[in-house]
Amino acid sequence: MMVLNDHDRAVVLAVVASAGVVAMAVSVLLGRRLVAANRTLVEAVRADRFQPPAARLPAELAELSRELEAAYDRLAASHEREQALEASRRELVAWVSHDLRTPLAGLRAMAEALEDEVVADEHTVQRYHGRIRVEVERLTEMVDDLFELSRIHAGALRLSRERVGLADLVAEAVAGTEALARAKGVRLRGDVREGLPVQVDAGELGRALRNLVVNAIRHTPGDGAVEIIGEVADGEARVTVADACGGIPEDDLARVFDVAFRGEAARTPGGGAGLGLAIARGIVEAHAGRIGVANEGPGCRFEVRLPLTAG
Ligand SMILES: Nc1ncnc2c1ncn2[C@@H]1O[C@H](COP(=O)(O)OP(=O)(O)OP(=O)(O)O)[C@@H](O)[C@H]1O
Ligand SMILES: [Mg+2]
Numbered sequence: 001m002m003v004l005n006d007h008d009r010a011v012v013l014a015v016v017a018s019a020g021v022v023a024m025a026v027s028v029l030l031g032r033r034l035v036a037a038n039r040t041l042v043e044a045v046r047a048d049r050f051q052p053p054a055a056r057l058p059a060e061l062a063e064l065s066r067e068l069e070a071a072y073d074r075l076a077a078s079h080e081r082e083q084a085l086e087a088s089r090r091e092l093v094a095w096v097s098h099d100l101r102t103p104l105a106g107l108r109a110m111a112e113a114l115e116d117e118v119v120a121d122e123h124t125v126q127r128y129h130g131r132i133r134v135e136v137e138r139l140t141e142m143v144d145d146l147f148e149l150s151r152i153h154a155g156a157l158r159l160s161r162e163r164v165g166l167a168d169l170v171a172e173a174v175a176g177t178e179a180l181a182r183a184k185g186v187r188l189r190g191d192v193r194e195g196l197p198v199q200v201d202a203g204e205l206g207r208a209l210r211n212l213v214v215n216a217i218r219h220t221p222g223d224g225a226v227e228i229i230g231e232v233a234d235g236e237a238r239v240t241v242a243d244a245c246g247g248i249p250e251d252d253l254a255r256v257f258d259v260a261f262r263g264e265a266a267r268t269p270g271g272g273a274g275l276g277l278a279i280a281r282g283i284v285e286a287h288a289g290r291i292g293v294a295n296e297g298p299g300c301r302f303e304v305r306l307p308l309t310a311g
Helices: 006-046 059-115 122-153 166-184 202-218 276-286
Strands: 162-165 187-192 197-200 225-233 236-242 290-296 299-307
Touching: 006 059, 059 122, 122 276, 162 166, 162 202, 166 187, 166 197, 166 202, 166 225, 166 236, 197 202, 197 299, 202 225, 202 236, 202 276, 202 299, 276 290, 276 299
Parallel strands: 187 225
Antiparallel strands: 162 197, 225 236, 236 299, 290 299
8 A cells, every 4th residue: 555655745735736726727718718709609699690700719619600600691591582582472463463453444444335335336346345355365364374373382283293205295385386376477396306205294394385485486576486396415304495586685584484574575565474484483393393594596595304204
């Protein structure tokens, strides 16, 4: 058994005591630093816009600060998206109520004129009937589009997917818009370079493609051409709709898919409601696909990409 003499004991006690004092001093110092850093971080969090503190933080708090910064960025981005969506919803309600009110006022005036027999000659009566039918068709389409859009936004779009050939989709889009092209003197051509099958809701996707082709025909001058091509590119099915619209203004390119967006030229009485492309995007994205647009050649080129059916 080891026995310490008095001197050794005194030395051990002195060493232990001074080690204790040093440890206490160090822990107080570290504790103070940690408390100060913590306070700085709390103040930064309380600030209106979180900025990571300029002072150097201990490693653990620095990591927390980085995570907080990333979380705030995500929060700000989603807030911005929310605000943009809310603004576009408000605009949509304003535009749609205007778009519905104007033709309704026209319909009412025509119906009253017919009822009161203000118009009596056969030719005018027939013309009024014709215009009433056209306006009612347009309003029905608009209400139908609004319903589709609200289903897309509510996530209530139920896709009944089936195996469909790319060629059938393109042929369907051409068949559905041929009459419109012919009436406008626009040459319409569909071409499928490689017709692999895709697993899609043919009705919904057909509607999206039709919206693209109708736009292309509407914006192409009488002697121009619209071409729909189906092909396989980079392991995906790709359908492109190219027209001769003269190009979309660069500033508008990113906005054409927004709800209720209409180019200046399209904001004329009888023009569209600005819903077609928002619907097309909603449908394509519900199929895990992507949609985009670029100016190219004499016009613009809309592109839809869809995953190919495995096997
Ligand atoms: N092929 C195209 N060529 C040139 N501009 C286009 C083309 N397609 C769309 N645009 C522009 O994008 C806008 C939005 O198109 P979108 O299809 O969403 O609405 P719309 O055609 O005006 O109305 P709706 O489709 O509801 O009848 C159009 O008003 C037009 O300015
Ligand atoms: Mg349209």
